[in-house]
Amino acid sequence: MLTIGAVCEAGKSRLNKTGSWRDYYPEITAKCTGCGICELFCPDSSITIIDKKCIINYDYCKGCGICANECPKTAILMKEERK
Amino acid sequence: MVTTEKLNLLAPGHRACPGCGAAIALRQILRVVGRETIVVSATGCVETFTSPYGQSAWEVPWMHSLFENSAAVASGVEAALEAKGEKANVVIISGDGGTFDIGMGAMSGMFERKHNITYICYDNEAYMNTGVQRSSATPYAATTTTSPAGKNSYGKMEFKKDVPAIALAHDVEYVATTSIAYPQDLMNKVKKAIGIKGPKYIQIHTPCCIGWGFDSSQTIAMGKLAAETGLVPLFEVEKGKQMVVRKIKNTKPIQEYLNKQNRFRHLAKEDKEKIMEKLQEICNDNVKRFGISE
Numbered sequence: 438m439l440t441i442g443a444v445c446e447a448g449k450s451r452l453n454k455t456g457s458w459r460d461y462y463p464e465i466t467a468k469c470t471g472c473g474i475c476e477l478f479c480p481d482s483s484i485t486i487i488d489k490k491c492i493i494n495y496d497y498c499k500g501c502g503i504c505a506n507e508c509p510k511t512a513i514l515m516k517e518e519r520k
Numbered sequence: 521m522v523t524t525e526k527l528n529l530l531a532p533g534h535r536a537c538p539g540c541g542a543a544i545a546l547r548q549i550l551r552v553v554g555r556e557t558i559v560v561s562a563t564g565c566v567e568t569f570t571s572p573y574g575q576s577a578w579e580v581p582w583m584h585s586l587f588e589n590s591a592a593v594a595s596g597v598e599a600a601l602e603a604k605g606e607k608a609n610v611v612i613i614s615g616d617g618g619t620f621d622i623g624m625g626a627m628s629g630m631f632e633r634k635h636n637i638t639y640i641c642y643d644n645e646a647y648m649n650t651g652v653q654r655s656s657a658t659p660y661a662a663t664t665t666t667s668p669a670g671k672n673s674y675g676k677m678e679f680k681k682d683v684p685a686i687a688l689a690h691d692v693e694y695v696a697t698t699s700i701a702y703p704q705d706l707m708n709k710v711k712k713a714i715g716i717k718g719p720k721y722i723q724i725h726t727p728c729c730i731g732w733g734f735d736s737s738q739t740i741a742m743g744k745l746a747a748e749t750g751l752v753p754l755f756e757v758e759k760g761k762q763m764v765v766r767k768i769k770n771t772k773p774i775q776e777y778l779n780k781q782n783r784f785r786h787l788a789k790e791d792k793e794k795i796m797e798k799l800q801e802i803c804n805d806n807v808k809r810f811g812i813s814e
């Protein structure tokens with residue numbers, strides 16, 4: 438909440454689920470080695486590497502396609518979102 | 521089991537455009553500066569997309585100044601910490617408009633007073649937050665809403681201001697240019713800067729898909745091309761040491777970079793050949809001046 442002096446709690450942007458902005462979604466294929474390159478480039482803090490695999494948080498991923506474009510193994514495919 | 525839990529201090533849910541280079545810059549910067557940090561940002565895209573009412577994306581203390589005075593506000597923060605005997609990294613993260621143009625005076629004062637602050641400019645080469653107006657960081661011949669290409673104009677007629685040189689002229693402790701397309705380079709430089717006492721300046725090239733006119737998936741690719749053509753030299757200068765330049769094996773022709781962005785599309789016309797050549801000359805000069813070729 439906002440207080441006097443407009444002090445705001447940290448990380449409250451999580452209330453705003455930007456996944457609804459997406460036209461395309463990234464799909465991780467078996468080729469993923471969990472190198473973490475995509476995680477460094479995701480503008481939306483929507484990738485974590487768990488057990489040597491890249492996991493996408495679809496609540497926030499905006500579908501920009503940077504992860505798919507930068508993956509050295511071409512392990513990420515962009516697919517059309519059907520809502 | 522979580523094997524790679526990386527320090528992420530920019531929460532998701534912020535409102536940057538999909539593919540925003542500035543958001544990538546924030547994540548890479550925050551990873552190395554860590555939690556013991558206070559950030560000040562001038563008005564601009566970063567400020568706007570990370571701080572809608574009651575929904576901050578910041579996981580570190582962060583303060584919004586005005587468009588013109590992030591360096592003055594950060595100077596006060598640093599002085600207050602000093603007076604209280606407390607320690608934190610004081611980092612400014614402001615746009616090119618807030619740095620090259622309206623914030624220049626405040627930044628100069630901060631350098632001159634020798635505050636222990638790392639000033640980081642995320643350079644998306646125009647005023648993006650207000651709809652792509654030219655700044656003094658906008659490259660030569662780019663079309664913006666206030667330097668529109670048309671019958672009587674080839675886009676921006678002035679050259680990019682050399683702010684790293686201006687910072688160096690203040691005899692600051694550390695000056696570096698880097699790019700989100702080279703995260704290790706960026707993170708090494710930010711880490712080095714916060715470890716040095718006194719004023720530091722880092723300029724980060726951050727492509728903006730909306731303002732430059734390219735697909736959101738190409739943000740990193742565009743950053744790489746900017747460096748590979750020699751248009752954006754990546755270097756660092758530690759006080760008293762020789763400049764270190766990031767070398768490029770085979771520099772690419774500038775057309776490869778220009779052809780992929782709407783802001784330069786007008787240059788493909790025949791009568792604009794001279795302008796293209798001028799841009800190639802800028803790259804050639806950089807390659808020579810900085811010794812970019814391997």
Ligand SMILES: Cc1ncc(C[n+]2csc(CCOP(=O)(O)OP(=O)(O)O)c2C)c(N)n1
Pocket residue numbers: 542563564565566586587588614615616617618619644645646647648649650655
């Ligand atoms: C004194 C003043 N003039 C104008 C504005 C309007 N304004 C807000 S952000 C902005 C441009 C910011 O450009 P830049 O610093 O490059 O950041 P970007 O939006 O590109 O990230 C302008 C002109 C303002 N907020 N204050």
Ligand code: SF4
Pocket residue numbers: 463478479480481482483484493497498499500501502503504505539
């Ligand atoms: S598509 Fe973009 S927002 Fe979504 S996970 Fe990939 S890089 Fe992140």
Ligand code: SF4
Pocket residue numbers: 535536537538539540541542543565569644648649728729730731
């Ligand atoms: S306009 Fe550009 S810099 Fe601003 S949020 Fe969008 S992509 Fe990022």
Ligand SMILES: [Mg+2]
Pocket residue numbers: 615616617643644645646647648
């Ligand atoms: Mg800008």
